[in-house]
Amino acid sequence: MGPYRTSEHELAAQVLEHADDTMLILADRGFVGYPMWKAANQRASKLVFRLRENQVLPVERILPDGSYLSTLYGSTKARRDARRGVGSGEGFVVRVIEYELKGTARGQESATTYRLLTNLLDPVQAPATELATLYHRRWKIEQALDEIKTHLNDSMTLRSKTPELVRQEFYALLIAHAAIRRLMTMAAQQTAQAAEDLSFTAAVNVLRRRLPATSAIPPSAA
Numbered sequence: 001m002g003p004y005r006t007s008e009h010e011l012a013a014q015v016l017e018h019a020d021d022t023m024l025i026l027a028d029r030g031f032v033g034y035p036m037w038k039a040a041n042q043r044a045s046k047l048v049f050r051l052r053e054n055q056v057l058p059v060e061r062i063l064p065d066g067s068y069l070s071t072l073y074g075s076t077k078a079r080r081d082a083r084r085g086v087g088s089g090e091g092f093v094v095r096v097i098e099y100e101l102k103g104t105a106r107g108q109e110s111a112t113t114y115r116l117l118t119n120l121l122d123p124v125q126a127p128a129t130e131l132a133t134l135y136h137r138r139w140k141i142e143q144a145l146d147e148i149k150t151h152l153n154d155s156m157t158l159r160s161k162t163p164e165l166v167r168q169e170f171y172a173l174l175i176a177h178a179a180i181r182r183l184m185t186m187a188a189q190q191t192a193q194a195a196e197d198l199s200f201t202a203a204v205n206v207l208r209r210r211l212p213a214t215s216a217i218p219p220s221a222a
Contacts, residue, residue, distance in 0.1 A: 001167065001170055002014075008030070008031075009031065009036065012027075012031055012036065013036070013039055016036075016039050016040050016043060019040065019043040019045045020043060020044065020045065021043070021044035021045060023043075023045045023046065024045070024046040024047075024048065024134065025040055025045050025046065025047050025048070025049075026048050026049075026134065026135055026137070026138040027040075027047075027048075027049040027050070027138075028049075028050055028138070029049070029050040029051060029052045030052075031049060032049045032050065032051055032052060032055065032117060034072060034073065034074040034075075035074075036049075037049070037072055037092060037094075037117075038092070041092060041119060046118075046119065046120055047117070047118055047119045047120075048116055048117070048118045048120075048131055048134060048135050049116065049117045049118075050114065050115065050116055050117070050135065051096070051115040051116065051117050055115075057070040057071075057072065057094070057096055057117070058070055059096075063095070063123045064123055065123040065127060065128045065129075066098075066128065067095050067096060067097045067098070067123060067128045068095070068096055069093060069094070069095055069096075069121065070093075070094055070095075070096055071091040071092065071093055071094065072091055072092045072094045072117070073090070073091040074090065074091075078090065078091065079091070092119070093121065094117050094118065094119060094121075095117070095118050095119070095120065095121050095123075096115055096116070096117060097115070097116040097118065097128045097131055097132060098113065098114070098115045098116075099113075099114055099128070099132055100112065100113050100114070101114065114132070114135075116131060116132065116135055118131055140196070144177070147177060147200045148173050148174070148177050151200060151201055151204050152173055152176055152177060152180075152204065153173060158170060180200070180203055180204065180207065181195070181200075183203065183207075184198050184200070184203050187203075
């Protein structure tokens with residue numbers, strides 16, 4: 001969370017400060033770049049970022065699973081200097097995984113090409129198909145944001161008028177979302193289901209119907 005003029009990249013950099021070597025970081029194509037990759041790599045985390053369509057990473061070595069190794073440089077000049085053996089040659093050895101998925105765009109049957117960038121270089125330890133599957137789990141983040149912005153906050157805006165109260169309202173939404181998701185997890189365990197298969201909207205509607213019956217209970221008795 002940050003001021004209106006703070007970019008997503010600035011906020012992402014703040015998130016990376018809390019990363020460590022136990023984590024796998026997934027990022028959309030808007031975040032792939034040398035500065036962000038360098039910052040994430042310094043945390044010793046495992047990284048899987050999606051590449052933009054216009055990003056060029058030459059094939060340096062093809063691996064048995066069809067992925068390939070390349071080097072990520074800070075600029076085209078840095079890449080040219082490295083080829084000539086001049087300059088610092090500061091670059092990161094990376095692995096590129098390319099694949100297609102059909103019918104990913106709404107109403108379209110054509111295939112969409114994905115290219116993933118990772119610092120997991122061993123195709124045996126980290127198979128390309130597993131990393132591709134993990135990357136698409138990132139969509140759960142988008143779903144969570146939609147749940148908070150659309151289903152918990154119909155107007156998709158915060159009503160508070162001061163920064164302090166905006167932060168308070170923001171955290172209240174996060175707490176409410178976490179509480180609902182916790183209740184959904186408990187309900188799913190009772191019926192041997194996966195919590196992610198339950199409808200968040202249905203859970204919100206059930207709680208809204210039940211809340212009037214509990215409004216008279218003081219917090220100390222809850």
